[in-house]
Amino acid sequence: MLTEYLIRLGHRRIAIITGREGLWTAEERLASAVDTMRRAGLDVDPSLCLRTAYRTGAGYAAAMPMLTRPDPPTAIIGGNNVIVLGALQASVELGYRCPEDISIVGIDDIPWAGLVRPRITTVTQPIEEMSRVAIEWLLERISAKEQPEPRTRIPPPRMIIGDSCASLRSAAVDSAL
Numbered sequence: 001m002l003t004e005y006l007i008r009l010g011h012r013r014i015a016i017i018t019g020r021e022g023l024w025t026a027e028e029r030l031a032s033a034v035d036t037m038r039r040a041g042l043d044v045d046p047s048l049c050l051r052t053a054y055r056t057g058a059g060y061a062a063a064m065p066m067l068t069r070p071d072p073p074t075a076i077i078g079g080n081n082v083i084v085l086g087a088l089q090a091s092v093e094l095g096y097r098c099p100e101d102i103s104i105v106g107i108d109d110i111p112w113a114g115l116v117r118p119r120i121t122t123v124t125q126p127i128e129e130m131s132r133v134a135i136e137w138l139l140e141r142i143s144a145k146e147q148p149e150p151r152t153r154i155p156p157p158r159m160i161i162g163d164s165c166a167s168l169r170s171a172a173v174d175s176a177l
Helices: 002-008 024-039 056-068 081-093 111-115 127-143 168-176
Strands: 014-018 049-051 075-078 103-107 121-124 158-160
Touching: 002 014, 002 024, 002 075, 002 103, 002 121, 014 024, 014 056, 014 081, 024 049, 056 075, 056 081, 075 081, 081 103
Parallel strands: 014 049, 014 075, 075 103, 103 121
Antiparallel strands: 121 158
């Protein structure tokens, strides 16, 4: 969802900073972003696809070299919102303005995200619903005489549009006028 959104805004150099190799969520988030970029006909720069810990300092450390290179990305996708916080901190320290100079988006909205300016565009999962279903299924399994068949239920995520993304299409049109 986030990669498609950034592409619709005109971004072509999109970086992703996600969790460590071998973590299911990190693998899925990276693969999804890369697949979406390729389906849109974009070149994927492997040096803009970084794996790190799901921590603020790790997001900062990963974003810093990306943002100081001669060809920085126009957008960064953080594998979670604490990585985003680190990337935002690095961008601010380097004099970038978000979203004017760099668009930043993240996954998994967190309670204090509304305090960060600009408000980060994010995709959030319905954690309460997921927790409720998991507890129901666990209680069914405990009380069942026979083990129930394995099942999967993936509730749809929700995108929250914040103020952390700029349209490059608008900038191109504005500069042409």
